[in-house]
Amino acid sequence: MTDLRRSLALASILAGTVATAAAAQNWPSEPLHVFVGFPAGSSPDTIARIVAEPLAEAIGQPVVVENKPGAGGVIAIQQMLARGNDDYSIGININGPLTTAPRLIPDLGYDPAADIAPVGLIATSPLVLAVGADFPADDIQGFIDAAAEPEAISYGSVGEGSGAHLTAELFADAAGVQLFHIPFQSYAEVTTSILGGEIDSGFMAPSAALPHVEAGTMKMLGVTSAEPFAQVPDVPVMAGQAGLPEDFRAELWNAMIAPAGTDPAIVERLNTELNTILNDPEVRDQLLAIGWQAQPGTPEDLAQRITGDTAMWGGVIDRTQAAN
Amino acid sequence: MTTLEGLAHGLTVALQPSVLIYSLFGALLGTLVGVLPGIGAMAAITLLLPITYYISSEAALVMLAAVYYGAQYGGAVASILLRLPGTPQSAVTTLDGYPMAQQGRAGVALFTAMVSSFAGSMLGIVILVALAGVLGRLATSFGAAEYAAMMVMGLVAASTIGEGRPAKSLSMVVLGVLLGCVGTDVNSGVQRFTFGQVQLLDGINLVALAMGLFGLAEVIGNIRKAERDGPPPHVSLRQLVPSRDDLRRIVAPIGRGTALGGFFGALPGTGSTISSFLGYALERRVARQPERFGQGAIEGIAGPEAANNSAAITAFVPTLTLGIPGDPIMALMLGALVIHGIQPGPMMLEAHPDMFWGLVVSFGIGNLFLLALNLPLIGIWVSMLRIPFRWLYPAIIVFVCLGVYSVRGSTFDIVMVAGIGAIGYALAVAAFSPALLLLGFVLGPLIETNLRRALLVSRGDLMTFVERPVACGFVIATVLLLALPLLKGLRRNGG
Amino acid sequence: MRRDLHDAAWGGVLALVGLAVAAWAAAYYDFGGLRRMGPGFFPVVLGLILAALGLLVAVPALGRPGMSRHFAWPETVGVVGALLVFGLLLNRAGLVPTTALTVLIASAVAPRRGIVWRLVLTIAVTALTWVLFIGGLDMPIPAWPRSF
Known part of the structure; x- marks a missing residue:
């Protein structure tokens, strides 16, 4: 499954390099869909909506928040991936589905490292x-x-x-x-x-x-x-x-992600817009009021977070499973 | 601030024109989504949430709350007319409401549902105002042992609501509990009976189950039958009005239902679906002729409808006074408050009296709107029965699909409904009770989770169910419920 | 004498389901102890209870007369088919074509001949659905197939 996805993603990158270079110029020409893994009113949903409004203004297209709750955020990632890397489907999700889910859910259907293109960290919260x-x-x-x-x-x-x-x-x-x-x-x-x-x-x-x-x-x-x-x-x-x-x-976080194979220029654009939004004091206050600290950064920062947390929590899971 | 001052203050908040308009809008929308099968308050509130960012916090909450209790009114309509529960909590209203409609008493049944809903809400508000402090403490004094013991008692008390052979009834309860096991086990994280379907990790969707077992099973069985029977006889306006005897019969059930719903509503984790089931079971238990239930007993509408509306009101107690939402809808309400910078919790009454008292008063106003809106609609609903069924059922199927889809945007759940509908029809043909299956499904996971948690808390000591006085009370009551029929039998044989 | 075959068959099915559930749970899920009850405890115990209840339903039914009950096969197939089509098409074809097709399939099993009323019904329900769910409730569902 993932192998197939991976090679498809690779093929689409190779085949699409020329075409998408032109497409990115006109992007976005239709509404952007944001897949959120939790129901309306939950904190990931509120974060998504705080970000969605200024994002829609910045890119000049509506940003549609789609709540696909279930399995701790995993369903939303699956649904985002099911739409293919069409450059108009992104996700805002928490750390779990990107770090610990492969260890805890045998039939996950995706590999965070291969199938997800990190866009940027949004906010973190300690416990x-x-x-x-x-x-x-x-x-x-x-x-x-x-x-x-x-x-x-x-x-x-x-x-x-x-x-x-x-x-x-x-x-x-x-x-x-x-x-x-x-x-x-x-x-x-x-x-x-x-x-x-x-x-x-x-x-x-x-x-x-x-x-x-x-x-x-x-x-x-x-x-x-x-x-x-x-x-x-x-x-x-x-x-x-x-x-x-x-x-x-130990921190929980929310991040913006896209399917692997999304045009890199679009990922770059989204990251830039996201960071502009997160540096707005009003947005920072809104996030803090619901318990989250805005954390602007690069896609590489997010990728490092994912790798680092996957290793750290993987170790904890090893120990707890051994203890049981 | 005394209660009277608070209410007066709340009146000034709730009577602001903008708050009134949003309350009316919420009540209308709530009724609509309640009538539509499958779509419930949850979906409507989700769709409305973005709007609440732009209006005042009072107007936002008043509107969302109106949708919530408005859906409880609307839910009864399709239950009575079509045996199609508009919301899971009105599934139990089908049991006697639908037989009444078939006997040409649909108008009376709808009237009873509306009046009981109204009375349940209004008395629920009285409970909320008078006992908010006590009920708030109730939430924290109930631990896992109390929940487990109470739910077992509820299950035992309610498992008689089906008719027919006890083995058939009990097998449906057990099947329901087993269906409730599907999904990620809370206590261990193990994924049970999911067979590789990530969509099943959170369990089977309650709305899908209720729609499949009741609505679709009925549609399948009715397509040919309705054509053969033709439309029901014309109902004159006089027949819409309940007789004096009807009114006399519904007073006590409303009182009992309200008290029961008020109690369960205030407990986080239980709520209006459980309240309406147990309200029905209670009426059947106390009735002098329990065999009338299921054949169109008016008490079987009044009790549960009062219970679920009363529960919908008191559900706000733990949400507002502790910041502890009892169900997903209350979590949504809490989210809406937090977005407006209001953190519900123990300090809520002091920090935001406007909000608290405004909401309380608006509950009353909203319910007045709902009664005024729904009573005149009864005539229209009843006349819908005259539409040939073949014109109705394709629309019902589409609405059920969209209703189930609206819960979490999953087409997998629609496919589930197809399967559940076929099984539900087969069970109905063989006279197994779908209500008991649903009851087991709703109570089973609560019992399992709390029983296991209670044993974790007590480190495996079963004595926890004896040493904790409230839990012990429920255990004794359960034993009595089980022993009572045996004792009756003994006395009959001995005397 | 006709036996009560419905109860006998269903009792048997329930007994088998109970046994299967209990066996599956016993094989794959930890039974645990009183202190930390495992995920297998409830399914195993309840599966066995269901099996016993199924037998209690089935065995007496074999010894008593029952009535034959009508099972509406065509309607079941039509309604289930309509639901499946809706579930499988919604995300691909959009709300309007999906609704139209679902209504056509569902109305196919109605006991009344004629195509005209079916088309009228299809148009009416599709329009009503659009008005209620896209126009009124503004649900995030595409109305038409996504562009190619």
Whole structure:
């Protein structure tokens, strides 16, 4: 399947070099379709819509956000690829389908390295380690001490293999502790469970924990980004604390992608427009309000992110699967 | 701010002309998508979301909320007239609504559905205002053990709603639970029964299942039959109005349905589909002649319709007071609030009283709109029954396809409906209950996930179901429900 | 005496489905323990219960008379065919041609002769669909085939 796609993609690049050079001049001559892997109102969808409006203005064509939710974003990538590299189908998706999905879903039907052309990173978000207000510790060191006995401390994630689960295992491995994993379906469920005293902690999106921290019913012990995160500036970074490595970092991200074989000139154009949009202070504020930090960059930066994260999370998956 | 001050304040927000207009528009659109099979509030809200970026946060939320509860009104229409549930939560309304329509009492059935929906919503608002604080705590005091025990009780209580042999009924419940197992297992991440289909990773689409089992099965069976029988007899205006006896019969079911729906709505993760099923089961349980159910019992419309509308209102409690959405539609609402810079949560009432009280009051106004809109429409809906079926069913098929497609933009789901429809028809011919299959499908995954989670939380200790008082209460109730028929039998034999 | 073949056949089918599900789950999914119940637990247990219930439906049915029930084969084929065509064509041909073809196929099994009313119905439903879903709800579906 992928071999066939790959050779088709290659063939189309070779055959199309001359033709597309001309086509790129007139691009775009029809609406651009953005395939989003999550339902309307979700954070990837909101990010896509924040970007879509100025993008439509910049390229002078409508940008149609198409929600194709399912399988953690994978369905949207499949549907984008099914339309072929027609230069008018792109995607905005999260890290999972581009990094961990090949390991977790046997019948994925695509290979991120071969079938996807990275356009650019859009925004990143760390996770916070949140606990109930009456948890005995107030910082990471205290949390690690409390977790000294294997499986004494439980944490909630948004599913086996989710960013939250893998981040927690990455943390546990770095801290040399064994946490007890309890999977949920959403951060809302994890939050309810922490508030109800059913589980001890959760690795979660800062915006999911923030209202309860403000109400005094939850505490945030640390954040997984390399720098303090602007939405929760007072929460200390985990890196370098309590024996955690200096380069400890785990981030979720959203990125713009295209099918492999999309005219490079068009990828370049999209990247330029995307970066212009992401450098607009108003857009940065909009993203931050929903818990995401704008991250302009080159297609190569995104490609490196994908490779780096694939290796890092692959290692975590190896360890958790071996443990089971 | 006291409750009265809040309501007065909310009135000033909700009576702004722009808010009123968006509320009316939402109610209209909600009714339309509710009537259309398959298309539900979720799809309509998704389509409307981009508009909300450009209007005030109050108008946006009021409009989306109106679509949400408006769809609950509309959902009953096709259920009663065509045995085609407009939305999954109105599937249970087909059980007695459709027989009533066949007996020439479609007008009364529709009237009952509308009035029960209205009463359920209005009483739901009272519950919301009076008990928001208590209900908010309810959400966090219910852990996995409570959910698991409660859902098992619900399943046991409701598995009698089908008619016929118990083994046939139970086999449908179990088949439903098994269908609910398809997809990625929440607890282990293992992909069960997906057979390499990535489209199945999130499980079988509920709307596809409901449309296939009810709507399409009915269409297939009706094409020739309707032609033979001809259109139903002409209904005069007087027959649209319920008799005094009808009215007397629906009062208590509305009260019970509202209370039940208000409770389940406030619990994240349950919601209006479960509320309407359990509302129906409750009515059948308390009825003096349960055998009337399924033959056109008016209580079987009033109870569930009041329950699902009441649940639709109280579903806002955890969303607004905890920032915890109970279902995908509430998650969408939450998203719409966050886009407008409002973070719902424990501080919501203090930080954004405009929003909270404006919404509460607008719920009332929106429901008044809906009642005023829907009662006159009853005559038109009933006259639609006079259109020969061969003119209707091709359109129904197209609408079902688009309705199912609207859920997540997947043509795979349409192909699924084709298969489910054929199986559903075959089951209907053999007199197996599709409602019980759907019930198992809705409750099964909740039971499995919460049972396994409860055992994870307790580290494998079954005593958790005994030590936690609320869970223990549900377990005892379940045992009683199971033992009751046996005890009755014993007494009859002994006495 | 005619046996209750419907219940007997369906009971048998359900029993087989239950057994197949249980066997598949037992073979491929971890059964787990009480502490961490595996993904196989529910399907195995419920599959076996379904198999037992299927037998309970089937065996008594063999011993009692039943009535024959009419199965509407042509209508089933027509309706299922119409749905399949819709599902498979929508993304390729666009909403308008797909709807028209679906209505034609679906109406083919209606018990009334004539082509004129079918064409009128096709045009009416297609127009209504366009008005409701593209014009009114503005759903993101192409109305016509994508340009070549």
